[in-house]
Amino acid sequence: MDSFVVEAWINDVTMANAQPDTPSPSKRARRSHHADDEIAFFDLDKTPVRPPQMSAAAGSSTRSASSFPSALASRPAFSAQPSGETSHSDAAPRSRSTSPTKRFQKTESLLGLAVPIQFIKKQTLVAAVPDDVRPLLEALSAVEAGEALLPAALRSHPDFQNDPRIRRHTWSDETQPASAAAAEYAAALHNHEQLRRIVGKSIASANKHRSEAGWNNLVHTPLLEHATLHMPHLEVEPITSAQIMPAFRPLLISGEQVPLPSSETSAAGSSVSGRSGLATSIRRGAAMTTSVHKMVDYALVLRPSDALQALIDRFLEGEPWEKQSINQTRYEPLRAQPAPVFIETKTTSGTQDSANVQLGIWVAAWHKRIRTVASQAGTEERLLTLPVVQVIGGVWSVLYVVDDGTHIRVLDDDCRIGNTNNILGIYQLQASIAALGRWVEDTFTPWVTDLLTRAVENRA
Template structure:
């Protein structure tokens, strides 16, 4: 039978059943137990149980069985951007919890032969889902996450939001005598950094003075800018030609070559930072091209200090700053930072294996003490820090860094504050006896906005965290600013390897 002769056959069948046909539209309110149940269903009641058999084909056409489907689900932390997969039943159609769409109730009804269906407007129809029908998927996902966790989060919109924390975070501007405002564990660090930033004392190696004067003419009158060769942090003794060691390397060895290499590197970083500003690059581009290379260069001489990118390091639930209902929520919205300076022991390995002499026995012993304390914690809290991010699991954080572009200046201090408050919560729970005896050390905080770098200090005052700042450090616009930043980062690295390490040894070993 051809397609032209099929149409009359269908027309006759439809005309025959019109009088006995009843159309009923019902709506069902989906329950929480079955969130993917169809919101609307159509029932057809007619006297004919089945339509007449078609003579198009003598054999029935059977739809092939569907392969095993997979179902998207939301991550436990409510992050709609993270997708997991679970194996579903063969007879279920997979649907995304994030991108489900409600029926278009404003569309005209489908016409049926022999009768009409009244249009249903949104105001006349019952709600198809719990909550508003025009609610965005992201809001719905957030509410589902809150329902699962049982804790309402409140966003951090200003510094006033930090007062609502159970352990409040308070900002205090640096006065004329900032040293008197700081605890004793960072007074010397602050004095040395202040001298560097104010007077640029000994930030440039003297071996390349003529090169620098060609770039910065006023450097000819600034003897204090240049440090002696023996004070260079990267200076090495030259190897006599008859004592060549193998394998050979093109890495600079002499103080002059090392200084020239640093000059070339900093000029390159400066050019890239200007290019990032001109092209309005994103944060991640600044971090890759400017900040990470500068950190790695400045800390190259510190074997036990690591600059760790932390863009994906999330705060674990037990250490999320809590408000006990103040400020409209019970848990402050978690914030992440861009980098952390950490105490890097035993190459990050929690234990020293037999025959492994890559790290000193002192470093291995301290790392073992940290790892044993971490492994003794509950499963959801096994980290020396406030995050379960693997590179930070056994490396104590000593300095937090948040970067922002010049077009997004707001929020950097708030992110640093929430992240740092969570770190204090972690330390209080991890080593309560050590804290009771030795207190909690002050943490330096770096806030980078575009080219400009600023320093503040998070001070533990037992009933609050006081952040004292900010001190302008330097910038990446000029060569002098870059040399100044390198000198500051090296001072912080010295402090991490000495004062901070001594505090870690006290709270974990005594």
């Protein structure tokens, strides 16, 4: 039996236990002002929340308050039909038809976009990536090889003894004056204790089979905050609530936008708002749980200088309301601050396809948004190559999003930039995030500043 039937029955039992003696007058559910403004999503890894109890008369004006009979009747085996009469809707229930959103459950489905996204495996990326990201590629390759990761001041620390993964080249050969040795040791030890604490949380999360939200809260967020502590130009932003603006939703080959769910499901993405048609909402919601509408988890956001922030504000003042964001989302923390690095996290039970699709749709929307900026700048040149990060459990990998004009390539050479499950891995990860921070400062910031400057000047 389908899960939505079971859920509808459970909901009826809940409502029966919660019905008041004197029903209040029926009120029509107020539709969220932003219901059609953003892409709603359902998160399988989100901690379940009990829906608000509904009044007995909540849906009595149009249908029975009980959703279980209608849910059960929607199943083909239980559908009641007059003898000799078969309507088209009964013969092929709409809930059983292929949902457009379910096309986006596999990596290859991204080839159906107007600007196709190709995930491509490569043995090596040296010759495949553009020059704009090559310094970052080289820096992350050195980190992956374990070069100069560990502070020399901690050579005698017990955590680094008898670990065959730690080689001679793993130690930093930087030497400090004797006067600075004590301060260097204290700083290195404090950093080490913070990293070791995160490793403990990561191992516990794996052994306890924590959800994606659990990993994010206990492992990934503390790591990102700690690793960017000395990068004043970067902010760590959790963006699981960020949704793509309609103006920047990727297009299908047919010219249609990547489809939104129905208004009922859209409203349910932010709250349980429907007071009727619960079974329909559950059916549609189930179809959405693995669709494109669940976005990525984090962004490393540029904290602009005063001059760059003034330039961004000036650019946005000239944009129509439906495009008033420097990124592809109206989520306020990203509305006026560029986001050059996106991070998608999954537990080990999550699928690679799901991670690829979510990243793919998100970066497609970013490309669509930045192309509109580039067109105002009067340039047809390709967009900057973006690094994106996938996290599966405690293991972090980097991929590169390359603009090829008619399509977008996401290049992957299985570059593991670190992990949170052992002490060497987390030092690698800290060094990798530092390399990403340098790329944002040295490459992305000058590029986006030049792009916005030309766009604003061309408006004058």
